[in-house]
Amino acid sequence: MYIKKQRLLTPGPTPLLPQALHAMMGSDIHHRTEDFRKMYRAVLADLKEVMGTSNDVLALVSSGTGAMEASVANLFSPGDRVIVCTAGKFGERWAEIVKAFGLSATVLEEPYGGVVSPQRVIDALKSEPNARGVFVQASESSTGAAHDVRAMGEAIKKTEAIFVVDAITGLGTMPLDIDGWGLDVVIGGSQKAFMIPPGLAFLSVSPKAWAFAENSKLPRYYFNLKKEKKNAANGESSWTPATSLLLALAESLKYVKSIGMDKLVANAQMLAQATRAAVTALGLELFVPHSPGSAVTAVKAPKGMDSKVIVKEFRNRFGSIIANGQGSMQGQIFRIAHLGYFDFPDLFAVIAELEIILAANGVPVKFGTGVAAVQNVYAEAALAKETATV
Numbered sequence: 001m002y003i004k005k006q007r008l009l010t011p012g013p014t015p016l017l018p019q020a021l022h023a024m025m026g027s028d029i030h031h032r033t034e035d036f037r038k039m040y041r042a043v044l045a046d047l048k049e050v051m052g053t054s055n056d057v058l059a060l061v062s063s064g065t066g067a068m069e070a071s072v073a074n075l076f077s078p079g080d081r082v083i084v085c086t087a088g089k090f091g092e093r094w095a096e097i098v099k100a101f102g103l104s105a106t107v108l109e110e111p112y113g114g115v116v117s118p119q120r121v122i123d124a125l126k127s128e129p130n131a132r133g134v135f136v137q138a139s140e141s142s143t144g145a146a147h148d149v150r151a152m153g154e155a156i157k158k159t160e161a162i163f164v165v166d167a168i169t170g171l172g173t174m175p176l177d178i179d180g181w182g183l184d185v186v187i188g189g190s191q192k193a194f195m196i197p198p199g200l201a202f203l204s205v206s207p208k209a210w211a212f213a214e215n216s217k218l219p220r221y222y223f224n225l226k227k228e229k230k231n232a233a234n235g236e237s238s239w240t241p242a243t244s245l246l247l248a249l250a251e252s253l254k255y256v257k258s259i260g261m262d263k264l265v266a267n268a269q270m271l272a273q274a275t276r277a278a279v280t281a282l283g284l285e286l287f288v289p290h291s292p293g294s295a296v297t298a299v300k301a302p303k304g305m306d307s308k309v310i311v312k313e314f315r316n317r318f319g320s321i322i323a324n325g326q327g328s329m330q331g332q333i334f335r336i337a338h339l340g341y342f343d344f345p346d347l348f349a350v351i352a353e354l355e356i357i358l359a360a361n362g363v364p365v366k367f368g369t370g371v372a373a374v375q376n377v378y379a380e381a382a383l384a385k386e387t388a389t390v
């Protein structure tokens, strides 16, 4: 056991696409040149295609939270009434951002592991007819739960409010019909299903949301969406862009287009399904019994065991980096990611590692039980399809 390869298996950052990583070496181009403009235009067009929307799509140099902040600072005014759905650490981030910008939030909270139901949003819109916006996570990465943004969007569409969706781990892990479901702002981040390093955020903006931008009175400077849109139309970014990351993104988008966004989503869904089957077969408990998403699966540590031990053993024994719980979930759960550049062999390894770690810590395990569950999901999905096409 002398060689340990590092494997990044967290819900952001995620494993890097090799050709995207290599493309970053071509970063010695100036951003006010035709070469850059050509590349930037193509990247924004591909992003729009992959997101499957006719809305404007913009890129920002920041982590995902920057686009969350930008959506608040550019579309709302002090005192605006908004509805915030929260069922995890990222929902809490929405609540903190809108508070920081002086909006008046009605917070719809659910315990960690749960989801805010569309009905609660519908009821809140009824009791708050002046609500200007609704904020949610499509995929709450801290717990692995997925919100029903379709049903929420269809209700919000009929009101004056705009729907702002943090889809940072939703994009590429769940179907998102941005235009059809009325998702006015959809936010993504580079280090999630896009298979490239952290540092870029994306967002799509609907015509309904742009009308809000005309009347927004909050202060802003760096994140100025109207300015960004104007510059993007000329193939440029407002400020010096992260050229290396954009070159990487060009490659990853090419890759996603080659397999198809729907297949990227199906890939994550199948890995999530197989993970749930594996950990259940090993006698472990899922943290999200209902409405599990496909970006990441949160698993409860066996009784009496700190999940930190499992996370540490993954790293120390195998070089595998998996995620602990965040906040009060720390020590309670561990999280296995599926978004982006993950495949079945990655999962065979993760589950085999987990079996060894459990056994080493006195949890009764029959080696191969979890791995076999993953193999069965693969066999049912992939092999069945092959027989059908032969």
Ligand SMILES: *Cc1c(COP(=O)(O)O)cnc(C)c1O
Residues within 6 Å of the ligand: 011, 012, 063, 064, 065, 066, 090, 137, 139, 140, 141, 142, 166, 168, 169, 189
């Ligand atoms: C990763 C993530 C974010 C953004 O976090 P950053 O560290 O700013 O990139 C926001 N929301 C969700 C659901 C995420 O998974």
